[in-house]
Amino acid sequence: MSYVTEEYDVCVVGAGHAGCEAALASARLGLNTIIFTVSVESIALMPCNPNIGGSSKGHLVREIDALGGQMGINIDAAFIQSKMLNVSKGPAVHSLRAQADKAKYTSLMRQTLENTEHLTIRQAEVTELIVENGEIKGVKTFSGASYHAKAVVLCTGTYLKSRCLYGDVINHTGPNGLQSADYLSDSLKENGVELFRFKTGTPARIDRRSVDFDKMEEQKGDEPVVPFSFTTNPQQVQIEQVSCWLTYTNTKTHEIIRKNLDRSPLYSGMIEGTGPRYCPSIEDKVVKFCDKERHQVFIEPEGLYTNEMYVGGMSSSLPEDVQYEMYRSVAGLEHVKIVRNAYAIEYDCINPRQLYPSLEFKKIKGLFSGGQFNGSSGYEEAAAQGLVAGINAAMFVKGKEPLVLDRSTSYIGVLIDDLVTKDNHEPYRMMTSRAEYRLLLRQDNADLRLSKIGYEAGLIAKERYDWVVEKERLIEREIERIQHVRIGANADVQALLERQNSTPLKTGTTLAELIRRPELSYELLKEIDADRPELPEDVKEQVNINVKYDGYIKRQLKQVKEFKKLENKKLPEHFDYNQVKSLRIEAKQKLNLCQPINVGQASRISGVSPADISVLLVYLEQMRQKR
Ligand SMILES: Cc1cc2nc3c(=O)[nH]c(=O)nc-3n(C[C@H](O)[C@H](O)[C@H](O)COP(=O)(O)OP(=O)(O)OC[C@H]3O[C@@H](n4cnc5c(N)ncnc54)[C@H](O)[C@@H]3O)c2cc1C
Numbered sequence: 001m002s003y004v005t006e007e008y009d010v011c012v013v014g015a016g017h018a019g020c021e022a023a024l025a026s027a028r029l030g031l032n033t034i035i036f037t038v039s040v041e042s043i044a045l046m047p048c049n050p051n052i053g054g055s056s057k058g059h060l061v062r063e064i065d066a067l068g069g070q071m072g073i074n075i076d077a078a079f080i081q082s083k084m085l086n087v088s089k090g091p092a093v094h095s096l097r098a099q100a101d102k103a104k105y106t107s108l109m110r111q112t113l114e115n116t117e118h119l120t121i122r123q124a125e126v127t128e129l130i131v132e133n134g135e136i137k138g139v140k141t142f143s144g145a146s147y148h149a150k151a152v153v154l155c156t157g158t159y160l161k162s163r164c165l166y167g168d169v170i171n172h173t174g175p176n177g178l179q180s181a182d183y184l185s186d187s188l189k190e191n192g193v194e195l196f197r198f199k200t201g202t203p204a205r206i207d208r209r210s211v212d213f214d215k216m217e218e219q220k221g222d223e224p225v226v227p228f229s230f231t232t233n234p235q236q237v238q239i240e241q242v243s244c245w246l247t248y249t250n251t252k253t254h255e256i257i258r259k260n261l262d263r264s265p266l267y268s269g270m271i272e273g274t275g276p277r278y279c280p281s282i283e284d285k286v287v288k289f290c291d292k293e294r295h296q297v298f299i300e301p302e303g304l305y306t307n308e309m310y311v312g313g314m315s316s317s318l319p320e321d322v323q324y325e326m327y328r329s330v331a332g333l334e335h336v337k338i339v340r341n342a343y344a345i346e347y348d349c350i351n352p353r354q355l356y357p358s359l360e361f362k363k364i365k366g367l368f369s370g371g372q373f374n375g376s377s378g379y380e381e382a383a384a385q386g387l388v389a390g391i392n393a394a395m396f397v398k399g400k401e402p403l404v405l406d407r408s409t410s411y412i413g414v415l416i417d418d419l420v421t422k423d424n425h426e427p428y429r430m431m432t433s434r435a436e437y438r439l440l441l442r443q444d445n446a447d448l449r450l451s452k453i454g455y456e457a458g459l460i461a462k463e464r465y466d467w468v469v470e471k472e473r474l475i476e477r478e479i480e481r482i483q484h485v486r487i488g489a490n491a492d493v494q495a496l497l498e499r500q501n502s503t504p505l506k507t508g509t510t511l512a513e514l515i516r517r518p519e520l521s522y523e524l525l526k527e528i529d530a531d532r533p534e535l536p537e538d539v540k541e542q543v544n545i546n547v548k549y550d551g552y553i554k555r556q557l558k559q560v561k562e563f564k565k566l567e568n569k570k571l572p573e574h575f576d577y578n579q580v581k582s583l584r585i586e587a588k589q590k591l592n593l594c595q596p597i598n599v600g601q602a603s604r605i606s607g608v609s610p611a612d613i614s615v616l617l618v619y620l621e622q623m624r625q626k627r
Helices: 017-028 057-066 071-078 102-114 184-190 251-259 282-288 320-327 379-398 411-421 443-457 462-483 491-499 511-515 537-548 550-567 585-594 599-603 610-626
Strands: 005-013 033-037 051-053 079-085 095-100 119-123 126-132 135-141 146-154 163-166 169-171 195-202 205-207 217-219 244-248 296-301 308-312 338-340 343-350 367-369
Touching (some): 005 379, 017 102, 017 119, 017 379, 051 057, 057 411, 057 443, 071 102, 146 379, 251 320, 367 379, 443 537, 550 599, 585 599, 599 610
Parallel strands (some): 005 146, 033 119
Antiparallel strands (some): 217 244
């Protein structure tokens, strides 16, 4: 029996949100790349919520775009509604979210993959890793074929030994009834990889024609629409948008759920996997927040050419008959027809502490991974990791230094650092509260923060990078100018201040000082700023934010300076921390397990105290003096 054998530079296992970004990055960096999926139709499938972005996730999408990834461009071409969230709050938490036409999102991403040079798509189940002397050599598929590669990126999502459950129904499939991948987990274990069993869930899909929208609140999109990608011309995304609808559960819904909790696999113990705390099922909400009389339910279209609608906020694994009862107890869904049942899915993923911040496995050279397989949850979290893993697989093949983004550069840096450093025993979901430097890591300045890195990695074209450099120059020059524009307490100024309910001036001040007043802004003051140059909207936005929050930004930059001091203190690889005698036992154990790359990462490991860090710093200094 002879088997097919093929040679590639990089092999990506999985064509979900992580795998697509990884494969595109590797192929766009000129490497001969193959991407595997169990079903070509499921490329960039959205098996859960029909939207991209949202709080902190919008930041990730902008950062992926600034580094040269695809998700932002893809959603700008496939969205059907768009909203900027949290606009009543500060710019650090403003977050874009777009409803996607799921079918269009998938087909556009597939087209992009199919038309990318150096990229081969293969529908086949990868069943085994080929590892020699601790180094990856390729993968084997169910048919016995071997695909040799210098680097492999695992992005298997929710498919490894997956099973879908509702009530006492168990389907040994992946999402949406797709084939599960049942062999690779065993090969991973044989190669010493530690696996976790995680779970997530999704709500039912219902038929739009059976919904009474008169009993719901219409949720319209924003006008004008702001695109995700910095490369998208805003004029091109001003489309006619569809609406989402808001309704609520009620005490009857909660009663139905409580009455049937024993039939929920979540509460009967049938589900072994650990679920995401921040994406609870409706059962969990009713049990954990029993004082709440109602929970929000968002009815969201799945696309323009389907009547299917997503029941956001009511994911569940209750039996089918209970699902009908519970959904039909909600206002507007009294006669609802279910197209697809709600269900929970369990799957294998890894303990991400086995990875370096480059997303390479510590124990298997050349093996990288990204996405839900790394213990995260969400399309955006997956795509962000896939992009970094794909870039670093390419860097590995090219013998170049890996890209490592630290917590002060990006939400991607926070995401990866939290995954590979902290003790995560449930699916990790990004939130703005996780980013300590969030005033610097806004979604509006992702291009200014990361385009240089994307350009140096080879994923951002020179022309695009040159515009970012020019944009930076325009921002700095305009900030410099308005710092020196004197504004007198004349009648026009006083009149404007009065109109804006702002305190009248007693003496002259600068334009910058006025902008810092909460009720004023760069835009509002244009009528008293005679010499104002014509500037692009995104430059004006940066001028306004940087002047308005100048003090806070400066303070956070100071904190980053301190943070960098420990980040730049490198630690030896594969080091035995038992050699540092005065370290506490728990710290020795945790450091040996995690093998942090620098003192900063060591300081974030739970169980390593500030006192341990001081001991480590003294030890490093002694080692340096001995050299
Ligand atoms: C039922 C359900 C509910 C969810 N609920 C939420 C939620 O509430 N909130 C949230 O943020 N996220 C949720 N998600 C998660 C979200 O879908 C994922 O985060 C996202 O899709 C992960 O992207 P990924 O690229 O890591 O993996 P996936 O999108 O799962 O893609 C994995 C890819 O790997 C391929 N593959 C896997 N194993 C093999 C193999 N051995 N050989 C070849 N190909 C293979 C598959 O064909 C697929 O192309 C849910 C997912 C599901 C399925």
